[in-house]
Amino acid sequence: MRITSNIFPDSLSTQLQTIQTSILQDQNAISSGLKVNVASDDPASYEGALQMRASQLQTHGYINVAQQMQQRTQLNYNSATQLQTIVTNASQLAIQAGGALNSSDMQTLSVQVNNLLEQSVALGNSQDSTGNYLFGGNYLRPGDTDPATTAAYVPFSVTRNGSNQITAVTYRGNSNVTQLEVAPGAKMDFNVVGSGSGSPGGLFINGASNVFTQLITLRNDLSAGNAPAAQATLSGINGVLNNVSTVIGATSANLDRLNMTQNDQTQQLNQDQTTISNLTSADYASTVLDLNSKQNSLQAALQAGSKILNLSLMNYLPVP
Amino acid sequence: MAANALDVQQQAIEVTGQNIANVDTPNYSREQIQLQTSTPLATTLGQQGTGVTATGIEQIRSSLLDSQIPGGISSLSYYNTKSDLMTQVQTSLDQPLSSLNSLSSTSATSTSGGLTDDINNFFSAYQSLSTDPTSSVLRQQVVSSAQIVATALNTIGNSLITTQTQIGTDVTTAVNAANTILANIASLNQQISSVEVGGTTKANDLRDQRQQLVETLSQTFDISTHEESNGSLTVRLGSAQGGTLLVSGNYSGNTASATTVKLAVNGSAPTMALEGWTGGVAETVGNLTAVTQPSAGTVAAQLNVINSVIGDGTTGLVQNYDNIAAGLANLVDTVHQTGFTLQGSPAYNTAGSASFFDNDNIPGNALGTVTARNIQLNSAIAADPTQIAASDTAGQPLNGNLAQTIADLKSNTTAPQLGGQTVSNYYLNTLTSLAANIQSTTNQGSTQQLVNQQLSQQRDSVQGVSLDQETSNLMIYQHAYEASARLMSTIDSMMQTLIQIQ
Numbered sequence: 001m002r003i004t005s006n007i008f009p010d011s012l013s014t015q016l017q018t019i020q021t022s023i024l025q026d027q028n029a030i031s032s033g034l035k036v037n038v039a040s041d042d043p044a045s046y047e048g049a050l051q052m053r054a055s056q057l058q059t060h061g062y063i064n065v066a067q068q069m070q071q072r073t074q075l076n077y078n079s080a081t082q083l084q085t086i087v088t089n090a091s092q093l094a095i096q097a098g099g100a101l102n103s104s105d106m107q108t109l110s111v112q113v114n115n116l117l118e119q120s121v122a123l124g125n126s127q128d129s130t131g132n133y134l135f136g137g138n139y140l141r142p143g144d145t146d147p148a149t150t151a152a153y154v155p156f157s158v159t160r161n162g163s164n165q166i167t168a169v170t171y172r173g174n175s176n177v178t179q180l181e182v183a184p185g186a187k188m189d190f191n192v193v194g195s196g197s198g199s200p201g202g203l204f205i206n207g208a209s210n211v212f213t214q215l216i217t218l219r220n221d222l223s224a225g226n227a228p229a230a231q232a233t234l235s236g237i238n239g240v241l242n243n244v245s246t247v248i249g250a251t252s253a254n255l256d257r258l259n260m261t262q263n264d265q266t267q268q269l270n271q272d273q274t275t276i277s278n279l280t281s282a283d284y285a286s287t288v289l290d291l292n293s294k295q296n297s298l299q300a301a302l303q304a305g306s307k308i309l310n311l312s313l314m315n316y317l318p319v320p
Numbered sequence: 321m322a323a324n325a326l327d328v329q330q331q332a333i334e335v336t337g338q339n340i341a342n343v344d345t346p347n348y349s350r351e352q353i354q355l356q357t358s359t360p361l362a363t364t365l366g367q368q369g370t371g372v373t374a375t376g377i378e379q380i381r382s383s384l385l386d387s388q389i390p391g392g393i394s395s396l397s398y399y400n401t402k403s404d405l406m407t408q409v410q411t412s413l414d415q416p417l418s419s420l421n422s423l424s425s426t427s428a429t430s431t432s433g434g435l436t437d438d439i440n441n442f443f444s445a446y447q448s449l450s451t452d453p454t455s456s457v458l459r460q461q462v463v464s465s466a467q468i469v470a471t472a473l474n475t476i477g478n479s480l481i482t483t484q485t486q487i488g489t490d491v492t493t494a495v496n497a498a499n500t501i502l503a504n505i506a507s508l509n510q511q512i513s514s515v516e517v518g519g520t521t522k523a524n525d526l527r528d529q530r531q532q533l534v535e536t537l538s539q540t541f542d543i544s545t546h547e548e549s550n551g552s553l554t555v556r557l558g559s560a561q562g563g564t565l566l567v568s569g570n571y572s573g574n575t576a577s578a579t580t581v582k583l584a585v586n587g588s589a590p591t592m593a594l595e596g597w598t599g600g601v602a603e604t605v606g607n608l609t610a611v612t613q614p615s616a617g618t619v620a621a622q623l624n625v626i627n628s629v630i631g632d633g634t635t636g637l638v639q640n641y642d643n644i645a646a647g648l649a650n651l652v653d654t655v656h657q658t659g660f661t662l663q664g665s666p667a668y669n670t671a672g673s674a675s676f677f678d679n680d681n682i683p684g685n686a687l688g689t690v691t692a693r694n695i696q697l698n699s700a701i702a703a704d705p706t707q708i709a710a711s712d713t714a715g716q717p718l719n720g721n722l723a724q725t726i727a728d729l730k731s732n733t734t735a736p737q738l739g740g741q742t743v744s745n746y747y748l749n750t751l752t753s754l755a756a757n758i759q760s761t762t763n764q765g766s767t768q769q770l771v772n773q774q775l776s777q778q779r780d781s782v783q784g785v786s787l788d789q790e791t792s793n794l795m796i797y798q799h800a801y802e803a804s805a806r807l808m809s810t811i812d813s814m815m816q817t818l819i820q821i822q
Binding site: 001002003004005006007010011014032034036037038039040041043044046047049050051053054057058060061062064065068069072130132136137138139174176178180181184190191280312313314317 | 343344406407410411415416417418433436437440441443444447448450451452454455711715716717718719720721724727728730731744748751752754755756758759762769773776777778780781782784785786787788791792795
């Protein structure tokens with residue numbers, strides 16, 4: 001092949017361009033920490049990274065739901081244990097009524113049971129931090145009023161006698177349990193209803209198990225000094241206690257499940273992040289080594305070019 | 321004889337000087353003086369030589385390589401232009417991985433990681449709403465995330481059209497420049513055929529200029545050339561057979577003649593077309609005739625990116641992003657219209673004004689064709705987030721089942737616009753298809769560059785100037801000149817001797 005004067009500089013220019021482009025890529029990778037930034041850098045890795053990103057965002061959404069659910073389930077659990085304490089106390093008072101008590105003592109017990117009844121109703125109408133009723137199903141909103149009476153619409157509305165004692169409790173909510181997705185295809189109960197059948201059913205009312213009815217009966221029996229009748233309510237109160245315990249068990253299991261779900265999801269989030277990093281992050285050690293190697297190539301090309309381009313027969317022409 | 325030899329060697333030195341002077345002139349082909357012995361004299365002893373004569377100045381060029389190189393230039397120009405333009409388009413899609421922030425179990429969902437995050441955040445906002453459908457904060461989050469998705473799609477849709485328009489302007493500029501080159505080639509054809517009319521003289525420098533123009537033109541689109549017997553070059557767009565005639569003899573687009581053509585860009589989905597002159601008659605401006613479409617060169621790449629890569633509502637990225645917008649709107653609206661607002665009213669209005677996403681922001685108008693450029697959140701919902709349907713049952717404001725159903729649409733593959741894919745996957749495939757196209761085109765460009773480099777070196781090897789060779793020739797011709805001068809001085813000395821005898 002005949003070598004002409006422009007072949008060397010043209011070839012050198014092309015080689016330098018190639019090496020410098022490659023060095024620029026390494027420099028970008030080192031400064032940004034990413035070997036893949038836009039899709040055309042490596043379509044397969046890019047696709048993998050964005051799929052992992054979508055998975056991360058989905059997991060993140062589930063974690064948010066699980067956190068919301070945990071707060072609500074914890075409230076449900078706390079309320080149920082409070083109710084358990086109330087009913088246990090009522091049970092103890094019913095047992096006390098079986099002893100040799102005078103009328104005054106019976107009245108005292110009656111007042112205590114009435115307080116427990118008021119506490120139960122207050123517990124049934126408790127709200128979460130955003131004002132939603134915990135035990136109203138999915139029917140009631142804060143601020144709703146009864147169209148007939150314009151009174152505030154609460155899950156458990158009460159009827160009182162002349163002594164301002166509760167004589168009846170009516171459930172205004174519904175028995176719909178909202179289920180939320182905490183993982184793909186996995187749903188869990190978000191709320192516990194105030195009244196509903198099944199297991200677990202309503203916390204306060206589940207078929208024959210009605211905490212309010214039992215407490216009203218016990219209070220009235222104690223107030224009337226009817227010790228045998230008061231003692232007879234014990235079996236109904238125990239039924240209520242069993243129902244509350246069932247709800248507590250189910251809620252507690254949900255809390256455990258939510259904890260496990262969140263741990264799994266946090267682990268999944270980190271695992272996806274590791275995969276994204278593996279797909280897109282620059283390996284500093286190998287990138288720096290590669291950069292050194294290319295710098296050597298660039299230096300060699302420049303030195304070879306500077307030596308070759310200086311050579312010419314013109315240099316040896318005799319000067320006149 | 322000696323005086324003649326001095327003239328010839330001087331001419332040879334001038335040719336060498338011409339080569340040295342043009343060592344860096346693009347497309348210059350080295351010249352070589354042709355020497356032969358002069359016509360001998362018949363003597364009684366036989367034929368006696370009369371010295372040297374120069375028969376011509378030959379240009380060293382390879383017509384094969386000259387004809388191969390423009391094709392390589394067109395291909396390289398096509399790949400490089402297409403790769404650059406598609407990279408620009410990719411940038412306008414705004415989905416670099418560097419924009420993705422790291423997610424932890426406690427970080428906020430509000431991120432700026434491109435459309436991927438925007439779409440997923442929209443579904444996540446609905447998922448959060450399902451936990452508390454009465455929350456005004458969560459409802460506002462749904463509104464904000466929907467507006468972000470719509471705005472991102474609007475921005476990308478408009479950006480694609482803007483890029484398309486800009487490239488269209490570049491095509492027109494390139495075609496106008498090509499028309500000027502065509503006129504210059506026709507002019508050079510005329511000059512070359514005039515110089516070479518006797519068949520003895522070659523218009524070397526003019527041919528160099530014409531070859532340079534041909535190679536410049538081949539960057540714009542693929543052409544084929546054929547040299548006629550009078551030295552003029554016929555240039556066609558595309559193949560030699562059937563390609564549209566661009567230059568014939570001294571006629572090109574800028575001269576009214578029976579064979580003139582002028583290239584123009586035709587229509588909103590542009591194609592190359594003839595404009596102006598056909599059969600010697602000036603046509604009405606804009607009366608365009610179809611021509612062979614370029615398959616290589618800058619213009620072919622620009623037309624390909626405009627018409628195929630970016631495309632319109634029926635093809636390319638514009639169609640893909642329209643499908644994403646329409647698919648998303650279709651999925652969400654289909655579910656949303658079955659639900660109930662916070663007030664318990666049905667979300668669906670028979671006039672269609674209560675669709676979640678909208679295309680015209682005109683209340684009461686039925687939902688029309690949703691595209692990336694026109695998708696928006698229904699203005700009634702944007703103004704009053706309680707209009708978002710989150711419940712699937714009337715009178716159950718705390719029921720978030722519908723919100724959960726909409727959140728689950730992220731995995732739904734039934735939108736007819738999305739061809740059996742989820743919104744996210746369709747979007748991802750759109751991005752990676754473009755990326756694969758860029759990568760493949762860039763690789764083809766790199767390969768073509770190596771081929772062009774080899775062709776260019778081969779041609780340079782044949783017709784390029786070697787300063788070492790020219791220096792060597794210079795010394796040879798200088799020595800020959802000195803020897804001829806010495807011959808003359810020797811003869812002069814002999815003559816002096818002869819005169820002194822007398």
